[in-house]
Amino acid sequence: MKSHTIxxxxxxxxxHVTVRSADTLLFAIRAKLGLTGSKPGCLNGDCxxxxxxxxxxxxxxxxxxxxxxxxxxxxxxEGLVDTPIxxxxxxxxxxxxxxxxxxFIMNCHSLIQQHxxxxxxxxxxxxxxxxxxxxxxxxxxxxIKSVLRKE
Amino acid sequence: MLPFDFDYYKPSTLKExxxxxxxxxxxxxxxxxxxxxxxxxxxxxxxLVYTEAVIDLKEIAECKVMELDGEYLVLGSTLTLTEIEExxxxxxxxxxxxxxxxxxxxxxITLGGNICAQIFxxxxxxxxxxxxxxxxxxxxxxxxxSAINNIFNEQLQLNRGEFLVQVATERxxxxxxxxxxxxxxxxxxxxxxxxxxxxxxxxFIRVAVSGLCPFPFRSxxxxxxxxxQGVAAEERVQGALSDLPGPILNDVEGSSEYRIFVLKNLLHxxxxxxxxxxxx
Numbered sequence: 001m002k003s004h005t006i007x008x009x010x011x012x013x014x015x016h017v018t019v020r021s022a023d024t025l026l027f028a029i030r031a032k033l034g035l036t037g038s039k040p041g042c043l044n045g046d047c048x049x050x051x052x053x054x055x056x057x058x059x060x061x062x063x064x065x066x067x068x069x070x071x072x073x074x075x076x077x078e079g080l081v082d083t084p085i086x087x088x089x090x091x092x093x094x095x096x097x098x099x100x101x102x103x104f105i106m107n108c109h110s111l112i113q114q115h116x117x118x119x120x121x122x123x124x125x126x127x128x129x130x131x132x133x134x135x136x137x138x139x140x141x142x143x144i145k146s147v148l149r150k151e
Numbered sequence: 152m153l154p155f156d157f158d159y160y161k162p163s164t165l166k167e168x169x170x171x172x173x174x175x176x177x178x179x180x181x182x183x184x185x186x187x188x189x190x191x192x193x194x195x196x197x198x199l200v201y202t203e204a205v206i207d208l209k210e211i212a213e214c215k216v217m218e219l220d221g222e223y224l225v226l227g228s229t230l231t232l233t234e235i236e237e238x239x240x241x242x243x244x245x246x247x248x249x250x251x252x253x254x255x256x257x258x259x260i261t262l263g264g265n266i267c268a269q270i271f272x273x274x275x276x277x278x279x280x281x282x283x284x285x286x287x288x289x290x291x292x293x294x295x296x297s298a299i300n301n302i303f304n305e306q307l308q309l310n311r312g313e314f315l316v317q318v319a320t321e322r323x324x325x326x327x328x329x330x331x332x333x334x335x336x337x338x339x340x341x342x343x344x345x346x347x348x349x350x351x352x353x354x355f356i357r358v359a360v361s362g363l364c365p366f367p368f369r370s371x372x373x374x375x376x377x378x379x380q381g382v383a384a385e386e387r388v389q390g391a392l393s394d395l396p397g398p399i400l401n402d403v404e405g406s407s408e409y410r411i412f413v414l415k416n417l418l419h420x421x422x423x424x425x426x427x428x429x430x431x
Binding site: 001002004020021022023024026027043044045048051054057058059060062063064065067068107125126128129130 | 152153154155156157158159161188189191192193195196205207209233249252253254255256258259339
């Protein structure tokens with residue numbers, strides 16, 4: 001079957017979508033569901049702009065086929081409401097142009113869930129997955145640390 | 152999004168996967184097994200991979216195993232690199248895979264996918280070459296178990312329709328003293344220049360290298376030079392460098408001369424780190 005009708009559980013809602021086997025999760029959530037918060041960047045797994053959460057872990061949605069995501073719990077930036085990391089990004093001015101922001105926020109959100117006591121080396125290891133062309137890294141670091149250290 | 156269409160199958164048993172492959176191969180669909188599937192996407196989008204049928208191995212129970220079974224640690228081929236890193240059953244493996252790609256990508260990249268990758272680094276194989284691990288492979292005739300050092304020659308020598316199920320490693324290697332270093336052209340991100348892993352067992356230092364040649368390797372000749380008794384470190388390292396396989400990579404990440412210079416320093420670092428340590 002070159003196309004499939006699958007159930008995608010996105011932001012606590014189940015959607016029935018018809019996708020090509022060759023469609024990425026990024027394409028499905030943007031073009032089929034209209035959730036454009038996840039940004040297309042390199043489309044090659046390098047930049048992290050398209051990061052979503054799959055079963056609580058950060059996932060570059062350009063590196064996952066939509067059919068692979070069937071039955072998994074997907075959260076996009078639209079599914080976060082008043083989370084501490086969103087507030088911390090605003091308070092620490094952790095964005096400039098904003099294009100990388102949803103990906104960074106989703107990665108940070110997973111890190112906070114998976115390793116609430118993350119040390120500096122863990123923070124660095126996780127956040128190396130995302131690129132900010134405006135180089136706002138210092139502010140992003142302050143934002144994630146403010147949540148993890150509960151400042 | 153890929154510029155070609157393919158059928159997608161997710162078998163739940165080894166037999167189902169093997170049967171599907173045979174059937175699809177007979178149909179001329181050029182079937183392809185995937186695990187993490189990242190290369191299908193990254194190479195498919197630039198026309199370096201093509202298939203009309205994808206067989207996703209992720210739901211097969213035998214491929215998801217992570218257990219210490221008697222004297223062996225058994226790791227399934229579809230475990231993600233993050234799962235291995237988080238559970239940390241084999242610290243040398245954890246450290247080596249923790250430098251592959253980046254953290255989010257490692258949530259998707261799998262052990263078997265990296266070992267069988269087209270990209271030539273394939274660093275996840277290095278610890279298994281050092282630990283004389285066994286690989287479990289299935290094909291339509293059944294299950295075969297082979298020493299990785301016999302069946303990994305530049306790449307895992309799989310016949311059409313075969314796939315890697317598990318890698319088994321003797322317990323005594325899991326806690327052996329080790330060093331794993333990745334050098335990039337600059338900073339901490341980007342493609343590797345050279346990755347080297349070393350392990351000391353029975354007071355003998357073993358080394359395996361990725362990024363020097365267009366394939367990862369372990370060299371007994373290099374190890375013999377490095378472990379010569381009563382010879383200065385400089386001479387032993389020079390001896391190891393005179394026995395390198397070829398060709399030496401010469402690309403945008405680094406010239407062949409620079410790679411050998413980096414390797415020389417890495418070998419010195421390994422000797423410094425492991426010589427004073429009792430191993431095995």
